[in-house]
Amino acid sequence: MLLRYIARMITHVSPRLLYKAARLWVGGGLRAMRAYRQRLARNELFPPFLFLALTDACNLRCRGCWIESHGRPNQLSWEEIQTVIESGRKHSVNFFALLGGEPFLYPNLWRLIEGYPDCYFQIITNGLFFTPEVVGRLRRAGNVSPLVSIDGWRDANDQRRGEGVFDRAVAGLKELKRGRLLFGAATTVTSRNIDEVLDARYVDFFVDQGAAYLWYYGYRPVGAEPAPHLALDAQGMREFRRRLIALRKRSPIILIDTYWDAEGKAVCPAAAGLGFHIGPQGSIEPCPPLSLACETVRDSQGDLFAAINQSAMLRDFQEFCRSHTRGCVILEQPRRLAEFFARHRAGDFSGRDVIAELSASEPRPSHDLGEQAIPEESRIYRFLKRQLFFGMGGYG
Numbered sequence: 001m002l003l004r005y006i007a008r009m010i011t012h013v014s015p016r017l018l019y020k021a022a023r024l025w026v027g028g029g030l031r032a033m034r035a036y037r038q039r040l041a042r043n044e045l046f047p048p049f050l051f052l053a054l055t056d057a058c059n060l061r062c063r064g065c066w067i068e069s070h071g072r073p074n075q076l077s078w079e080e081i082q083t084v085i086e087s088g089r090k091h092s093v094n095f096f097a098l099l100g101g102e103p104f105l106y107p108n109l110w111r112l113i114e115g116y117p118d119c120y121f122q123i124i125t126n127g128l129f130f131t132p133e134v135v136g137r138l139r140r141a142g143n144v145s146p147l148v149s150i151d152g153w154r155d156a157n158d159q160r161r162g163e164g165v166f167d168r169a170v171a172g173l174k175e176l177k178r179g180r181l182l183f184g185a186a187t188t189v190t191s192r193n194i195d196e197v198l199d200a201r202y203v204d205f206f207v208d209q210g211a212a213y214l215w216y217y218g219y220r221p222v223g224a225e226p227a228p229h230l231a232l233d234a235q236g237m238r239e240f241r242r243r244l245i246a247l248r249k250r251s252p253i254i255l256i257d258t259y260w261d262a263e264g265k266a267v268c269p270a271a272a273g274l275g276f277h278i279g280p281q282g283s284i285e286p287c288p289p290l291s292l293a294c295e296t297v298r299d300s301q302g303d304l305f306a307a308i309n310q311s312a313m314l315r316d317f318q319e320f321c322r323s324h325t326r327g328c329v330i331l332e333q334p335r336r337l338a339e340f341f342a343r344h345r346a347g348d349f350s351g352r353d354v355i356a357e358l359s360a361s362e363p364r365p366s367h368d369l370g371e372q373a374i375p376e377e378s379r380i381y382r383f384l385k386r387q388l389f390f391g392m393g394g395y396g
């Protein structure tokens with residue numbers, strides 16, 4: 001499997017882009033993790049990776065999306081971007097996941113990518129903007145890995161994302177393959193699509209498209225139309241884990257999840273302090289679906305390290321998660337989570353009422369499989385997971 005994967009990457013991806021990804025993404029990531037562990041030992045709170053929601057503007061209206069944009073979109077100013085990137089670099093953070101809305105609608109996107117050639121960016125996108133010109137410019141920059149969201153085969157995807165979106169996103173993948181970029185696809189697993197997306201045929205489709213990795217997310221019923229029936233139940237979560245492990249043993253593509261460690265125990269990246277989310281209004285939020293914050297990047301005179309490290313809410317959020325579950329508090333403890341944010345008087349940056357939405361949510365199972373945890377069977381994934389999750393503050 002590993003040899004097939006390496007052969008595929010060598011033949012499909014530009015050697016210069018592979019070198020840049022190895023140096024900036026892998027090498028930079030290892031440095032970031034080392035610095036992060038040292039910070040943990042000093043009881044400092046600052047993550048090794050950051051998520052930046054550049055804008056809430058989007059050209060699609062997907063069902064179950066928690067981003068709302070009314071009228072003029074919210075977006076990070078160039079000064080806020082500089083604050084985040086430069087504070088990050090001072091603390092060995094050089095990997096930034098860029099999301100939205102749709103990042104390709106953000107006016108400063110190219111200035112960001114090309115202005116920070118020593119950083120690596122993963123752009124989480126709907127994949128509808130990959131003209132030959134855009135792909136050529138990404139290739140010249142060399143420090144970007146696009147991650148295209150596709151949620152199942154044509155019917156399932158288009159039901160959620162809109163008519164014709166599957167074909168247009170796949171056309172985007174083809175353009176990325178032609179440009180020899182290092183890219184991935186992201187799929188949200190729901191109760192409706194689990195059989196089709198955790199299936200060898202689906203994974204092989206992305207291998208054929210030239211994707212280097214396929215990233216699976218579990219559906220979270222949040223936002224204005226939460227559609228709770230799409231969330232996985234306990235049996236669905238076990239099935240998610242079981243199928244993922246089986247697919248990893250056979251597929252020459254990296255299958256990513258951030259839910260389980262090497263032993264199959266549940267992990268919450270926000271509780272482990274792995275990455276916080278900067279919203280399009282500059283709010284510093286615990287994780288992408290929770291648009292609630294007590295600080296913004298403009299606080300502490302633009303010192304992001306101080307704003308995060310001194311945030312009582314972000315520190316208490318970790319404690320709150322650890323004391324309730326190893327899994328996802330949004331799914332398992334929505335009402336207590338609402339009380340937690342109300343207690344901290346967190347500002348709501350969603351344009352809705354997230355605390356009311358959480359209060360009205362029914363608790364449901366998450367990825368914490370308890371006694372039924374299923375360990376990784378692939379040695380490579382065991383190694384990778386141990387590198388990523390070993391020694392975290394939340395799970396030491």
Ligand code: SF4
Pocket residue numbers: 220267268269270271286287288289327328329330331
């Ligand atoms: S709270 Fe839930 S959605 Fe947020 S990082 Fe943790 S597991 Fe993921």
